[in-house]
Amino acid sequence: MIKYETVIGLEVHTELSTKSKIFCGCSTEFGGAPNTHVCEICSGMPGTLPVMNEAVVNYAIKAGLALNCNITKYNKFDRKNYFYPDLPKAYQISQLYMPICTWGYIEIKDADGNPKKVKIREIHMEEDAGKLIHDPVENVTLVDYNRCGVPLLEIVSEPDMRSAEEVIDYLEKLKSILQYVEVSDCKMQEGSLRADVNISVRPVGSEEFGTRTEMKNINSFKAIARAIENETHRQIELLHEGKEVVQETRHWDDTVGHSRSMRSKEDAQDYKYFPEPDIPPIEITDEQIENIRKSLPELPEAKKARYINELGLPEYDTGIITGSVHLVRLFEHTCALTGNPKETANWIMVELLKLLNDTQTLPENMNFNIDSLAAVINMVSENKINRGTAKKVFAEVFENNVDPVKYVEENNLGMMTDNSAIRAAIEQVVAANEKSVNEYKNGKTQALQYLIGQSMRVLKGKAPAQEVTAILKEILG
Numbered sequence: 001m002i003k004y005e006t007v008i009g010l011e012v013h014t015e016l017s018t019k020s021k022i023f024c025g026c027s028t029e030f031g032g033a034p035n036t037h038v039c040e041i042c043s044g045m046p047g048t049l050p051v052m053n054e055a056v057v058n059y060a061i062k063a064g065l066a067l068n069c070n071i072t073k074y075n076k077f078d079r080k081n082y083f084y085p086d087l088p089k090a091y092q093i094s095q096l097y098m099p100i101c102t103w104g105y106i107e108i109k110d111a112d113g114n115p116k117k118v119k120i121r122e123i124h125m126e127e128d129a130g131k132l133i134h135d136p137v138e139n140v141t142l143v144d145y146n147r148c149g150v151p152l153l154e155i156v157s158e159p160d161m162r163s164a165e166e167v168i169d170y171l172e173k174l175k176s177i178l179q180y181v182e183v184s185d186c187k188m189q190e191g192s193l194r195a196d197v198n199i200s201v202r203p204v205g206s207e208e209f210g211t212r213t214e215m216k217n218i219n220s221f222k223a224i225a226r227a228i229e230n231e232t233h234r235q236i237e238l239l240h241e242g243k244e245v246v247q248e249t250r251h252w253d254d255t256v257g258h259s260r261s262m263r264s265k266e267d268a269q270d271y272k273y274f275p276e277p278d279i280p281p282i283e284i285t286d287e288q289i290e291n292i293r294k295s296l297p298e299l300p301e302a303k304k305a306r307y308i309n310e311l312g313l314p315e316y317d318t319g320i321i322t323g324s325v326h327l328v329r330l331f332e333h334t335c336a337l338t339g340n341p342k343e344t345a346n347w348i349m350v351e352l353l354k355l356l357n358d359t360q361t362l363p364e365n366m367n368f369n370i371d372s373l374a375a376v377i378n379m380v381s382e383n384k385i386n387r388g389t390a391k392k393v394f395a396e397v398f399e400n401n402v403d404p405v406k407y408v409e410e411n412n413l414g415m416m417t418d419n420s421a422i423r424a425a426i427e428q429v430v431a432a433n434e435k436s437v438n439e440y441k442n443g444k445t446q447a448l449q450y451l452i453g454q455s456m457r458v459l460k461g462k463a464p465a466q467e468v469t470a471i472l473k474e475i476l477g
C-alpha cells in the first residue's frame with residue numbers, strides 16, 4: 001500500500017492592537033454594543049474616503065522584522081471585490097501584488113526534534129469584516145460592524161509543515177512572537193488570531209503537491225490539530241478508494257468531529273483584484289525600518305538561551321516560561337524584586353502552572369497584581385511565613401488578587417517573632433512528654449525528633465524549625 005505524507009500550509013489572520021481602525025478613527029476595542037464603533041467610512045457610505053492609519057504600517061514592519069522577513073519599501077493596497085453583507089463597501093482593501101513583508105521564517109522542531117524552518121511567503125495588511133449573527137429562533141441574520149475595518153495582518157506560510165504537531169509548534173511560536181512585539185493580543189477566543197489550514201496529501205517521496213482543501217477560521221489549537229488529523233485521514237481514504245480529492249473549502253465542525261464541503265475553491269480572478277485607487281502607495285524609509293528594528297524586544301529564542309546560560313535554569317522550564325510573554329513579564333518582574341531567578345522559576349513552574357491548569361486559565365488571563373508573587377517569595381526567604389502557608393497565600397493571590405502581606409497579617413498566618421512565646425510553648429511540650437524527654441537524655445536521638453514535631457504542632461508551624469530545635473536542646477540541657 002502507498003504511504004502518504006501530509007502537506008500543510010497556513011494563512012493566519014491576526015488583529016492588530018492599534019487603538020483605532022485601519023482607515024478611520026473608530027475604536028478597535030473588542031465587545032461594545034453592536035454597531036457603536038462605526039462611522040461613515042467603516043460602514044462604507046458612498047463618497048467617503050479611507051485614511052491610512054500609520055500605526056498599522058509600523059506594526060506590520062515590527063511583525064515582519066520579528067519574523068525574519070524582508071520589508072517591501074514601496075508597497076500598495078489592492079481592492080478585493082466580493083459582495084457579502086459583512087462587508088458594506090462590497091470590497092475589502094487588502095494587498096495582493098506588493099505585500100508589505102515577504103520571505104521570512106519561523107523555526108520549529110520536526111518529528112525527530114531537529115530544528116526546521118517554516119517559510120513565510122508574505123505578510124499583508126488588510127481590513128477585517130463585520131460579524132454576522134444568525135438567529136435561528138427568529139430566522140434572521142443580524143450584522144455588527146464594530147469589527148469592520150479593524151486592521152489585520154495575514155501571515156501566509158509556505159506548505160512546509162508535515163503534521164498537526166508541526167502546525168501547533170508553528171502557531172505557538174507565531175503567537176508568542178506577535179505577543180512579544182506587542183502587535184496583537186492574539187486572543188483566539190476573541191478572534192484576534194484565526195487560522196485557515198490548507199491540507200493535501202501525497203505519496204512519501206513525491207515532489208508534486210496533491211489537490212488541497214482549505215478549512216477556514218478554526219479558532220483553537222486543539223480544534224486545528226483534530227481537523228488536520230481528520231482531513232488527512234479523509235483524503236488518504238479517498239485516494240485508496242481510487243477517488244479524487246476535490247479542491248474546495250470545507251467547514252470543520254469541532255463538536256461532531258468532522259468536516260463538510262462548503263464551496264468549491266475560488267481563484268484570485270474571481271475577486272477581480274485591482275489597485276486600490278483611494279490610498280496612495282506606502283513608502284517606507286531605511287531609517288524607519290532601522291528605528292523599528294532597534295525597538296524590538298528580546299525575542300523568545302534569544303531569551304531562552306539567556307535564561308539557560310546566564311540564569312542557569314533548566315531547558316524545559318525556560319521553554320515553558322518563554323512560550324508566553326505573560327509568564328515572561330511575571331518572571332522578570334519577580335526576579336527583579338526577589339533577586340532569585342531559580343526560586344522564581346520554581347514558583348512559576350510548580351504553583352502557578354498548577355493553578356492555571358486547575359482553573360483552565362490562560363496566562364494572558366491571569367488577574368493578580370504583578371508584585372504579589374515576589375511578595376510571597378520574599379516573605380518565605382525572610383522567614384515571615386512557612387512554605388505551606390506561602391502556597392495557600394499564593395492561591396488566594398491567584399484567585400482573589402489579595403494583597404499577600406495584608407492577607408498574612410489579617411489572618412494571623414505569620415511566623416512567631418516573640419522568642420519568649422515560643423519558649424513557653426516548648427516548655428509545655430517538655431513538661432507533657434516526660435517519657436520522651438527521658439529517652440532523649442538516655443541517648444535516644446529519635447526522641448528529639450518527636451519532641452520537635454510536637455512543638456511544631458503546638459506552634460502550628462509558625463516558628464522557624466531551627467529556632468525550635470535550638471530552644472528545645474537548650475531546655476533539655
Ligand SMILES: [Zn+2]
Pocket residue numbers: 021024025026037038039040041042043149
Ligand atoms: Zn469608522
